[in-house]
Amino acid sequence: MDQQLEMPLQTTVAPHRSRGWIPWLIFFAFVVATGAYLYERPPTLPRQQGNRRNAQPMSIGAATIDKGTMDVALDALGTVTSLSTVTVKTQxxxxxxxxxxxxxxxxxxxxxxxxxxxxxxxxxxxxxxxxxxxxxxxxxxxxxxxxxxxxxxxxxxxxxxxxxxxxxxxxxxxxxxxxxxxxxxxxxxxxxxxxxxxxxxxxxxxxxxxxxxxxxxxxxxxxxxxTRIQPISVLFTVPEDQLPAIAQRMQQGATLPVTAFDRAGARKLADGQLETFDSQIDPSTGTIKLRAGFGNDQRLLYPNQFVNVELLVDQHKDVAIAPVAAIQRGLPGTFVYLVNPDSTVSVRKVTLGVTNGERVEILSGLNPGDSVVVDGADKLRDGAHINLRQDGQANPAQPSATASTTGQATPPAETGNPASPPAQANVPADTQSDGQAPDGATRKHQGHKHRHSQTGQPESGQTQ
Structure with a gap:
């Protein structure tokens, strides 16, 4: 009888030990799944705060599209060369x-x-x-x-x-x-x-x-x-691709003005004109030498002086001209934010012509008199409400005509939600932060949220 009582006792204890690990395994899996869910879920509070700010008009600076003449100019580095340099020796x-x-x-x-x-x-x-x-x-x-x-x-x-x-x-x-x-x-x-x-x-x-x-x-x-310094010449080089346009203008009998600036390019030294260009292209650099003549009446040019040269090749007259700061680049291509009469902005695609560093020619997309955003465009999207600044204050009635160059612009995100933040074209999608969220509020999950933006899922107010 004792042996029969002991054997069932041994067989009942072993199954009890094996089943005791199952609840702990289920609990551990639940904790891991909950942590993963909470980590992958975007926070909703910062988004809601950002959405409340989006509802308020944003203060921006604007400029008006002008109609005028756009210079087609080439910038180059040149060296002043005397037309006659003689070392006087005894005979x-x-x-x-x-x-x-x-x-x-x-x-x-x-x-x-x-x-x-x-x-x-x-x-x-x-x-x-x-x-x-x-x-x-x-x-x-x-x-x-x-x-x-x-x-x-x-x-x-x-x-x-x-x-x-x-x-x-x-x-x-x-x-x-x-x-x-x-x-x-x-x-x-x-x-x-x-x-x-x-x-x-x-x-x-x-x-x-x-x-x-x-x-x-x-x-x-x-x-x-x-050394003969009046008149004097400047030798400079331009890319060989620019030679056909220069040669064509000279064959037409046009006088191509040339302006010499100092080493820093800030002060104009003299005005002259293009005289001729070399007969051969340098195969090692792909450039060709040009010679410009200067009267040098004020004697600001001396032989072997380093100067910055601006060659005016042509002029485009009666064209629409916009500040460079108004030009944005992104998913829609090249565009601007057009200021509408109802204090909103809309995306307008444009085609660019020549530029001089501060202004750019608009071939299509805008007309003279249009108002475009030049400051604050990184926080805008299509249809956003705005206030126009004047003298540093927000004024919805009078737009500002001063073009500001405060960084690259950002195009609107191509999503179905009009309140979603724009996707910047000049910053990789996996590194840029949401323009509408407060600083530091969403840095922890910003990489995950930009993946949602790339796949077309809404970002603001989204819940898992």
């Missing part, structure tokens, strides 16, 4: 007696710059002139002897051989005369070179040598450098 040897210019002085072609000691060359000229006089006398004597010999030959007193020798002597003396004249001319040139004259108009630079130094033609530095 004769000798000590430098006198310097007749001041550093920085404007000189004209033919002005006296310096003088070399002329005495050796004056003596050489006098020697050549004396030799010429002596040889001229010898020639005259030989010509007289030739005339007498001719008479004696006719009489038979002098042989023809003696007569021919006299003819040759006259010719030799005549050649000596020509040689003496050349010596005189050479001595005259050397004497003239003792007076060093300016070879061109320009500005004298710093003096390279002082008085008293012995000068030779082989001196590398010379005496001074004369």
């Amino acid at each position: 004769v040897t000798g000590p430098l007696l006198q310097v007749n210019f001041k550093e920085g002085q404007d000189v004209r072609k033919g002005d006296l710059l310096a003088e070399i000691d002329p005495r050796p060359y004056q003596a050489a000229l006098a020697q050549a002139q004396g030799q010429l006089a002596r040889d001229q006398a010898m020639l005259n004597d030989a010509q007289l002897d030739l005339a007498r010999d001719k008479t004696l030959v006719d009489q038979g007193t002098v042989t023809h051989q003696a007569y021919d020798a006299q003819v040759a002597l006259v010719g030799q003396d005549a050649g000596t005369i020509e040689y003496d004249k050349a010596l005189i001319q050479s001595a005259t040139v050397n004497l003239d070179d003792c007076r060093i004259l300016s070879p061109t108009d320009g500005r004298a630079g710093l003096r390279q040598v002082d008085e008293g130094n012995y000068m030779t033609p082989g001196d590398a530095n010379g005496i001074v450098v004369i």
